[in-house]
Amino acid sequence: MSERREAAVKLFTAANATVDTNRGETYYTDLYRRCEARLSELRAMAPQSRINLHEVLQDDGFDRRDFMKWASATTAMLMLPSSFTPLVAEAAELMNRVPVIWIELQDCAGNSEALLRSDGPKIDEIVLDIISLEFHETLMAPSGHQAEKQLEEALEHFKGKYLLFVEGAIPVGVGKDWCTIGASGETFEDHLLRLSKDAAAVVAVGSCATFGGVPAAAPNPTGAVGVMDVVKGKPIINIPACPANPANMVGVVLHFVLTGQIPELDSLLRPKFAFGYRIHDNCERRAHFDAGEFVEEWGDVGAQNNFCLYKMGCKGPMTFNNCSIVRYNEGVNWPIGVGRGCIGCSEPDFWDKYAYERPMADANIKAPFGGVEKSVDEFGLGMLAATAVGIGIHAAASALIGKKSTECGEES
Amino acid sequence: MKTKRPFQRVERMTPTMRVIHWVNVVAVVAAVVTGLYIAHPYYQTFMADPAVDKYVMAWNRLVHLFAAITVDITSIWIAYMYASGDRHKPWMKLIPSKNNAVEFFEVVLNIFTFNRRKKFDTTHMDSFNAFWFALLHLLLVFMLLTGLQMYVQGLASGESSIGTWWPWILHVSTDWTLSVFGGNMGVRYVHHLGMWAIVIWTMFHIYVQIWRTIFWQEGDIAIAFGGSKFPKKRREES
Numbered sequence: 145m146s147e148r149r150e151a152a153v154k155l156f157t158a159a160n161a162t163v164d165t166n167r168g169e170t171y172y173t174d175l176y177r178r179c180e181a182r183l184s185e186l187r188a189m190a191p192q193s194r195i196n197l198h199e200v201l202q203d204d205g206f207d208r209r210d211f212m213k214w215a216s217a218t219t220a221m222l223m224l225p226s227s228f229t230p231l232v233a234e235a236a237e238l239m240n241r242v243p244v245i246w247i248e249l250q251d252c253a254g255n256s257e258a259l260l261r262s263d264g265p266k267i268d269e270i271v272l273d274i275i276s277l278e279f280h281e282t283l284m285a286p287s288g289h290q291a292e293k294q295l296e297e298a299l300e301h302f303k304g305k306y307l308l309f310v311e312g313a314i315p316v317g318v319g320k321d322w323c324t325i326g327a328s329g330e331t332f333e334d335h336l337l338r339l340s341k342d343a344a345a346v347v348a349v350g351s352c353a354t355f356g357g358v359p360a361a362a363p364n365p366t367g368a369v370g371v372m373d374v375v376k377g378k379p380i381i382n383i384p385a386c387p388a389n390p391a392n393m394v395g396v397v398l399h400f401v402l403t404g405q406i407p408e409l410d411s412l413l414r415p416k417f418a419f420g421y422r423i424h425d426n427c428e429r430r431a432h433f434d435a436g437e438f439v440e441e442w443g444d445v446g447a448q449n450n451f452c453l454y455k456m457g458c459k460g461p462m463t464f465n466n467c468s469i470v471r472y473n474e475g476v477n478w479p480i481g482v483g484r485g486c487i488g489c490s491e492p493d494f495w496d497k498y499a500y501e502r503p504m505a506d507a508n509i510k511a512p513f514g515g516v517e518k519s520v521d522e523f524g525l526g527m528l529a530a531t532a533v534g535i536g537i538h539a540a541a542s543a544l545i546g547k548k549s550t551e552c553g554e555e556s
Numbered sequence: 557m558k559t560k561r562p563f564q565r566v567e568r569m570t571p572t573m574r575v576i577h578w579v580n581v582v583a584v585v586a587a588v589v590t591g592l593y594i595a596h597p598y599y600q601t602f603m604a605d606p607a608v609d610k611y612v613m614a615w616n617r618l619v620h621l622f623a624a625i626t627v628d629i630t631s632i633w634i635a636y637m638y639a640s641g642d643r644h645k646p647w648m649k650l651i652p653s654k655n656n657a658v659e660f661f662e663v664v665l666n667i668f669t670f671n672r673r674k675k676f677d678t679t680h681m682d683s684f685n686a687f688w689f690a691l692l693h694l695l696l697v698f699m700l701l702t703g704l705q706m707y708v709q710g711l712a713s714g715e716s717s718i719g720t721w722w723p724w725i726l727h728v729s730t731d732w733t734l735s736v737f738g739g740n741m742g743v744r745y746v747h748h749l750g751m752w753a754i755v756i757w758t759m760f761h762i763y764v765q766i767w768r769t770i771f772w773q774e775g776d777i778a779i780a781f782g783g784s785k786f787p788k789k790r791r792e793e794s
Contacts (some may be wrong), residue, residue, distance in 0.1 A: 155735055160727035175699035411731070421712045436601040436612025445603065455597055462740040464712075488741070497741040504744050505595035521596070521744055524752025531756045535763045538667070542767060546670035549773045 158411035161365060161464065163420035165223050172225055175403070179231050182404050183238060188303045191240045192276030198237070200270055211236075214267040220409070221470065223396055223417045235402040239275045242401055243306040245298055247278040249332045250323055250359045251312025251366055255350040256282055258387035258472075266474035268390045275397060278302065292326055299342060307400065308343035309393075310336060310371050313352040313359040317367015336374055345379040345406055346371055347396060351489055352459060354382040354414075361495035372413055379406050382413040384465075386489035392418040412492065414464070423460040423486055426468040429453065457501035458485030465490040563786040566679045568779045573637075575629045577780055583630070584758070587623040588751055590667040595748055624703055631696055649686035656683040667764070671771040678772060679787050688761065695754055702737070702747040705730035709740065 215233040219226060248256070250334055259272055260283075277283070278298035281291055298306065314332050315323050323332045330338075340346050348371040351357035359368035372380050383392050396415055399407045407415040424430065432438070432452035439446040439456050452458070460468070463486055471478040479486055488498025500507060505521045518526070569577065592598060593616045601610045649656055662676045663684035676682055708726035716722045737746045737773050768776040775786040 155732045156728075158731055158735065159713055160731050161709070162723060162727060163712055164714060382645075411734070422709055425710055425712065431607060434614040435607040435610045436597060436609070436616075437607060438597055438600070440600070459741075462709075464641060464709075491741070492739050493741075497739065502676065503596040504741070505592075505748055507741075507745065509745055520748050524749055524755075528756055528759070531759055535759065538670075539763070539767070542670045542771065546771055547672045548771050549671065549674065 146516075159409065161410050161416070161420060163223070163416050172227075175224075176228065176231070179228070179235075179402050182402065183231065183234050186238045186241045186401065189241050192243050192278070193240045193274065195240060195274045197239075197271065197274050198529075200274060201267070204270060206267060206270075207260055211267065216390075218395065218398065221391065221417060221466070221471040222399060231402060232398060235398050236271050239271060239397060239401055241276070242397065243276045243278050243298065244309055244397075245278050245295070245302075245306050245339065245343075246283075246309040246311065247335065248281060249310065249312030249314055249325075249336065249353070250319075250366065251350065251352050252358075253282055253311070254387040255311045256280070259390050259393070268394045268474065271394050272390060272397070278306065284397070289327060299339065303342045304341075305344055307397065308346045309349055310346060310353045311349050313356045313366075313368035314374050315359070315366035315368050316374065317364070319366020319368065322366065324339070328337045333374060336371065337462065340371075340375045343378060345381060345400065346370065346375055347381045347383060347393075348413075349383050349393060350388045351384045351386045351494060354384040354412075355492040357384075358495050359533055380413050381406050381409065381415060382493065383418070384412075384414060384490040385467070386494070389418075389467060389470060389472060392466070408463075411506055414490070418470075419464045419490060420470075421464065421466060423463045423465050423468045423480070425467075427460050427480060429480060450483070451481060453483070453485040455503055456485050456488075457503060459488035459491075459498040460486040463488040535552065562789050564679075564789045565568070565784045565786055567784045568681065569783045571783065574780065574783055576633055580627060580630050583623040583626040586619055587627070588755060590620040590623070591748075591751055594620060604787060621707070624700070628700055631693065631700065634693060645764055646681060646686045646689065649681060649683040650690055659683045660687065661751075667767075674772075678774060679785070688757075688764075692754070692757055692761075695750060695757065699747060699750050701730050702733050702743050702750065705733045705743050706740075706747065 165546060198208075198211075201207075212229070212233060214227060215236065216229045219229045219232045221227075222232070224232070240295055246256075265306045279291075279295045281287075284291060284294070312332075314336055314382075316333055320331055320333060324330060325332060325335050348354045352359055352368070353371050355370045356364070356368045356373075357370075360367060360370075370382075372382065381396055383389075385392075392415070395417060396407060399405075399415075401419075407417055410416055412417060412419075424433075427433075429450060429452045432450070433454055437446065437449075437451045439451045439453050441447075442456070454461070458480065460480065466517055467478045468480065471481065485501065486498075491498055497507070502519075506519045506520055508517045508525065511523070512518055563742050594613070597613065601612050649659075652749070658682045659676050662673075666674050666676070672687040700711065706727050708723055708730065714720055714723050733743050737743050765777050765780075769773070769778075772787075774788075779785050
């Protein structure tokens, strides 16, 4: 009973998607002071890596001015007043004080790839390079027992201080025993639970780690779930999308470095600074949507004129993400910008519910009584047709054998 | 020997109820026509017209939202009339009492025996119809909550032209639909299926009223227009 009441309370008090971009003078003055204190504390700490951000930036051809431009853009992205820009710049320099352990579970390494394989290292990626990455199996030189040893040392040394980045879904169903890691054959679930125990916070990166993503798509053969379904009692930050945008990863880490706290989250534990707005409301093709100008098929005149992709199944109106503003690869382009619809990759169950190239009414859904898969409209029309047939039969029968209450007065 | 019995006039819908009925008809038809377009734009705009001259999706959404708000207002009106207990007292027919249950099944039997069995008072509202109308009211409340959830997604800043209280109240009253129906897309699925349910509801409703008019010979269809039906007086009364 109390459990049920708790569930009901949770249902009606979940954090909503409203973004508060102006919290008033006192709030920001207070926050500024706290951030300053936090940064001076970090500066006093010994850096975990010897990499100096400005040297790396200089080597890659970025001057101080480029860096400050990036810092002011990132301040705006974090929804902080522009007076915070010097603090954000300083936080970026101090990012090598925060140890990060990055593990990969049931995934394609796409989020690591997004970080590494941009057309040229941009400031977002460089800043992520200088974080003190204590363990990342794909990127580190050691492997096997050596790698495990390094992980154990990092866990011991940075107990309670490290950020645990998780990439990939966790199989908890039949697939639990198929997916093991390391020589000891530890299951993904046990591995995650052990590593998250002493983490300062857990950051789930990409759609698989957040909501199960592609491994959890129907029929979900491994019983894959996201981090928040496995790890309890730890601050969890979800950065969904396929792949997660490096800008949002930097935003979360910077926010942690700057304030020592996790950013404000919505009911799906996504940071509101990144997932507070709908793609649709900041889409460059929105005017074509309102005008009713749609791409009817790939490559038609509408497509050549950058018309709205809604009829090709764009899910921008149902998807909360900042990629219509921040874009990918340092603002080069993004899915709708290249002429294909959004597939809702930052929403739960995106593969089953969003990633089809048809409008919502043509989406395939399953009947509650079995595996029959029909589109939403086919279901509705089917029910309507069944009603019409029933009415037709009743009308015909009434006409043949029905009895009118005539004036003869035979009814009692 | 045929005996002609005089008709009596029984008022069933007050002018207020009839106004609500026809306002609802227009609003629901408008909402279905525009809603189908919003879910899957089924006609195209002229390519040659510049975008500023057309505003097709926006007009459809505007009409849809105005129709929805109209239905919301009539729903509040209907709820008030249920609660205030106007002289027809439809809510008393919804109480799961023995009398109401018997009447409910008698009405069903009347339909499926093709009017060969009619053992209930047809002059007043029967419990089957009261139940059927209550079902529509529940469907409309359902559409209201799921629809407003989709609407508030565009008010992410928490601001609106009429103040912050409006998005706030929408979040408080409709955010639970996200967890219950499966996220932004689940809410859209059920809202769309709810539309089909209302179309099916309407089809059955119109059929039953026409069928009753033909087989009962009491002019039931006239209720929605003139407010009264015309059953014959009982033999003992005539």
